[in-house]
Amino acid sequence: MRSTISGYTALSKAHKFSAAGLVTAAGAAALTFALVPQASAADAHSVAAVKTVAQSAQDFGATQDSALAKAADTATAEGKADAKAAVKTKTDAEAKAKAGTERANRSTERKAIKAEPAAPAAKPAAPAKKAYADNVDGWISEALDILRAKGIPASYEGIKKNVMRESTGNPRAINGWDVNAVNGVPSKGLLQMIDPTFKAYHVEGTSWDIYDPVANITAACNYAADKYGSMDNVNSAY
Structure with missing residues (x-):
């Protein structure tokens, strides 16, 4: 059922009863006024009271309209908030479900991590x-x-006996009287070698100094071999 008072629509049950009372009062007052055309000053006062009641009814309706509009706005805002919360809840749930799926999927091919080169x-x-x-x-x-x-044959005994015979163990020994000395190339060192023979049979890794004892021995053994x-x-001069 729809009731209309000063443009007000769909009042609640309590509001309908209140408005009906006001309308009834206003109607009664108007009827009284119509039945007594020659009203006195007191009657005029009653007419003003009726007008006041009618205006109050109209103001009441406007107030209710404003309250209902605010209630509707509040309901709309709450509905929007609820809808927004529902969307957020759904989005969060989908994100969690996706994250759970990604964590659970261990079969996905992964790029190999480039190993650092070994030191x-x-x-x-x-x-x-x-x-x-x-x-x-x-x-x-x-x-x-x-x-x-170097694979050159020799023995300790064979070297020592020739060293002692040729120089008596003196690495700086030099022969100034034999044929080599006469020819200008005297014999030198532990095993009395001449410079050309030493250079020809020099053993790699030893000194080029003919007076160096190790270089002299190795070159002489290389020549003797x-x-x-x-x-x-070798048992005599060679």
Whole structure:
């Protein structure tokens, strides 16, 4: 059912009762006024009262309209907020579901992580150089290690007997009277070599100084191996 008072539509039940009372009062007053055309001053006062009641009814309706409009606006705002909250809840739920799916999917192919190049291996420390005594025995021992590495035959005994015969173990010995000296190329060092022979049979890795004891021994043994098979086979000047 629709009731209209001064443009007001769809009043609540309580509002309908209140408005009906006001309308009834206003109608009664108007009827009384119509029945007594020759009203007195008191009657005029009653007419004013009726007008006041009618105006109050109209103001009441306007007030209710404003209240209902505000209530409608509030309901609309609350509805929008609820809808927004519902959308956010749905979005959050979808995001969580997606994250859970990504975490659970372990079969997805993954790019291989480029391994850092391995640090170059440290070079092994060079073995400590063997120490040799600075005497005839030490010189012969060092010379023998070099000769073995080069594949040149010789023995300790064969070297020492020739060293003692040629120079008595003096690395600075020099012969100034034999034929080589006469020809201007005297024999020098532990095994009395001349410069051309020393240079021709010099062993790589040793000194180029003919007076160096190890260089002199190795060159002489290299020459003896070429000419006699080994220094062990030399028993006299060579």
